Amino acid sequence: MIAAARIDSLMNQGWPAAHSTELDGWLVRRNAGVTLRANSVLPKSAPFDLGKALDYVENLYAAHDIAPSFQVGPAAQPGDLDARLAARGYEVRNPTLVMGAELTDVLANLGEPASPVNISSAPDDAWMDFWWAVDGRGGSGAQAAARQILNRARALYAVIPSGEPVKAIGRLALVNDWAGLYCLAVDPQHRRQGLAQAVIHGLLHEASTLGVNHVWLQVVESNTPARALYERLGFRTVSRYHYRVKA
Structure with a gap:
């Protein structure tokens, strides 16, 4: 592929x-x-x-x-x-694992979203605070550095709902006719309600209007439930990597 x-x-x-x-x-x-x-x-x-x-x-x-x-x-x-x-x-x-798919195939497999999704072109404070609470490492200085990473690339940001308290978020980096799914997170109290799939649907639907045809994502190899979800949506492994870190 x-x-x-x-x-x-x-x-x-x-x-x-x-x-x-x-x-x-x-x-x-x-x-x-x-x-x-x-x-x-x-x-x-x-x-x-x-x-x-x-x-x-x-x-x-x-x-x-x-x-x-x-x-x-x-x-x-x-x-x-x-x-x-x-x-x-x-x-x-x-x-x-790096998984890839055709955008239209994923949208077809997602069906109708379970919840409305707000899409924006930049992460607001509520989005950042939610992501950092779920996946962040470090204090306010590290969060500011992470925000700068996000802002350097063209991307879409999804949030459910469009205000606080946030239940789910996601990010879709836009690179030519490809898009990369990042930062997908759901509040533990609101899991198994279709919110992750609603976030993906909202991001990909918006991306489909911007000339995007293909999607990639990264998933830790040991995360079997996430891999199963992505495979159901039409994603297939296209590459893989690991890090080598000096002890």
């Missing part, structure tokens, strides 16, 4: 770091340590001198008090990078 390197590029654009340094084929991302995705190396092509490149990454991240980390998937270069990182003391974190 899509090459692994292409999906890596889409994911990078959908969740952009504050600083991205090109290092002989690697993209070294930094964002004040907020979110592993925005503070890891995307190894797009093999550097000429792997040892020197690794030393540079480790020194740069150490200078910014960030644990050296790599996003390692099928397109990572060099091909033996995962083994080289393991030998250097890097540990595996968050094995993740």
Whole structure:
């Protein structure tokens, strides 16, 4: 459906770091340590001198008090990078599947939403506070850095209802004719009511008016219930990755 390197590029654009340094084929991302995705190396092509490149990454991240980390998937270069990182003391974190689908197929499988969904082009305070309460790590400074990540990319934001108290949210990053689903969260007291599917429906319906044809998402490999839901909606695994983080 899509090459692994292409999906890596889409994911990078959908969740952009504050600083991205090109290092002989690697993209070294930094964002004040907020979110592993925005503070890891995307190894797009093999550097000429792997040892020197690794030393540079480790020194740069150490200078910014960030644990050296790599996003390692099928397109990572060099091909033996995962083994080289393991030998250097890097540990595996968050094995993740990347799933993709045609937007029209997902909408057809969703059916009518269980609740009205409010869609906007930026996250308001209620959206941010709800997401951070569910998935955030750190205090107000980290939340502000995370908000800057969201605002760097064109995206749609869904919330149920359009006011407080919030029951469910989601984000859809828009990259050309692709869109990436992020930050899907439902209040534990309101789960099993179809709200997650309503959020997805609202986001994809709006995206369908903006020239989007394909959708991707990331799901932790061990999250069997979420994977089952996405498969019912028409998503199929198109790539995978894990992080290698220096202990």
